[in-house]
Amino acid sequence: MRIISIANQKGGCGKTTTAINLAASLASNDRKVLLIDLDPQAHATLGLNIKADLSIYNVLSKIAHKKARLKDIIQKAGDNFDFAPSSVILSALEQELSGEIGRESRLNDTLKDFNADYDYCLIDCPPNLGILTINSIRSSDEVVIPVEASRFALEGVSQLIEILNLVRDRLEHEVKFSVLVTNFDSRLKHSFVMLDKIKQDFKGKIFSTIIHVNVKLKEAQNQCTHVLNYDKYCRGAKDYFSLSREIITREVKQPVAQVLEKRMKQLVKEKLPLLKEIVFSVMAADAREVFLVGDFNNWQADDSGRMSKNGDGSWHKRLSLDSGVHRYRFVIDGKWRDDPNNPRREVNPYGEMDSLLEVKL
Ligand SMILES: Nc1ncnc2c1ncn2[C@@H]1O[C@H](COP(=O)(O)OP(=O)(O)O)[C@@H](O)[C@H]1O
Ligand SMILES: [Mg+2]
Incomplete structure (x- = not known):
């Protein structure tokens, strides 16, 4: 200042x-x-x-x-x-x-x-x-x-x-x-x-x-x-x-890193009200690893969707999503499946079911 x-x-x-x-x-x-x-x-x-x-x-x-x-x-x-x-x-x-x-x-x-x-x-x-x-x-x-x-x-x-x-x-x-x-x-x-x-x-x-x-x-x-x-x-x-x-x-002139950091903070401030935090969860007591995949992470089973195990054998993942309808599935020990607790589903091009989630802000 x-x-x-x-x-x-x-x-x-x-x-x-x-x-x-x-x-x-x-x-x-x-x-x-x-x-x-x-x-x-x-x-x-x-x-x-x-x-x-x-x-x-x-x-x-x-x-x-x-x-x-x-x-x-x-x-x-x-x-x-x-x-x-x-x-x-x-x-x-x-x-x-x-x-x-x-x-x-x-x-x-x-x-x-x-x-x-x-x-x-x-x-x-x-x-x-x-x-x-x-x-x-x-x-x-x-x-x-x-x-x-x-x-x-x-x-x-x-x-x-x-x-x-x-x-x-x-x-x-x-x-x-x-x-x-x-x-x-x-x-x-x-x-x-x-x-x-x-x-x-x-x-x-x-x-x-x-x-x-x-x-x-x-x-x-x-x-x-x-x-x-x-x-x-x-x-x-x-x-x-x-x-x-x-x-x-x-x-x-501020160093580039400082300028970028300021811009990032500004962006987060502008965009944050446009996102809603969603907690996804699925029961898989015996699974070794579970991923959440969907259109929001390009259906990649990677760290962006890696789920954490809870004490009761269920798994969860928090994500901030923008408004609209999102398609997602879980990958449990390499096997793809839809969300058993979500009745909204749609057939995907592979003939399997994607779960649907509508985010309203
Ligand atoms: N460039 C200017 N042209 C015309 N009037 C001015 C100008 N600058 C200041 N004034 C006027 O002169 C008066 C004194 O200015 P002000 O800014 O209050 O001075 P100070 O804070 O130094 O006492 C105010 O009425 C203001 O509107
Ligand atoms: Mg004055």
Whole structure:
């Protein structure tokens, strides 16, 4: 799981807009995403119209009336897109944790123990450099710093980078950062001047995607949704989609075995509900070996159908079969025979009887 903080202590530079729309865009690229709202103002929670009794406060607090695990507070925000909400009480955490050992690592400890199958975890940070932002940075591999292409926008970014260095030195945790230019207004000459300055200051550490000013981004937020849902062909949607692609190209390629294992698990999950477990049994107290053969294993008397002997002299075999009518027989010490306990039979091309079993899901 790649963990990415969206951080900048300046308010209104597009953190929440980036968190929501980047999460939705990654999800639309078939990545499984968890977005954590770590801002007590809960703009992302409100912006996605998530109603919650429990929030990330209940996960991080030690004294919360109701302690919760991360998985207990997660809600669905869309396909491939899960959400961990915030609430105003999160602002009490700073004070609550003062003097607490390891208070910078509470979120990191939570995420380390969190055994879920996400490709990405994005964290929307509050507009300050307090304990919540430090927790977020401590648990992240990367930080995206949204910066407006306007006059005072760069003030404070150096402070944030100092915090990244502090986390590296004191907590021995290295975090990469990339600057994202947001709110770019191409009608203004000044925007281009600022863009040049940002490019100079952050050479090699800036996304090539630029997020333009686009009123649809604001409208989507007012409609309590993300921009892909609101108007997927608008400039804002295209910009965030392009950002998601840029982030995806930085994915570390997983070894083939891991990719295959993930695909297999996915397949089993998809197909399992389409199968039903059937237990076949036959009495053959004196037999040495018994096989179940049928159209499901190409009528092969091999290990795929080898039956196990029970204490009472009967033999059994469990199989997961899909719906439909299946034909089968038993091979008892080399002799083929139909199922004596099943009255449904049919003559086969050899003039013998196949037993019939209908599986309904
Ligand atoms: N690219 C953009 N174009 C137009 N409006 C934007 C854009 N990015 C953000 N906004 C608007 O600016 C305001 C502040 O953005 P927000 O993402 O909440 O900032 P932050 O989380 O950093 O405080 C919101 O009303 C949001 O809808
Ligand atoms: Mg915000």
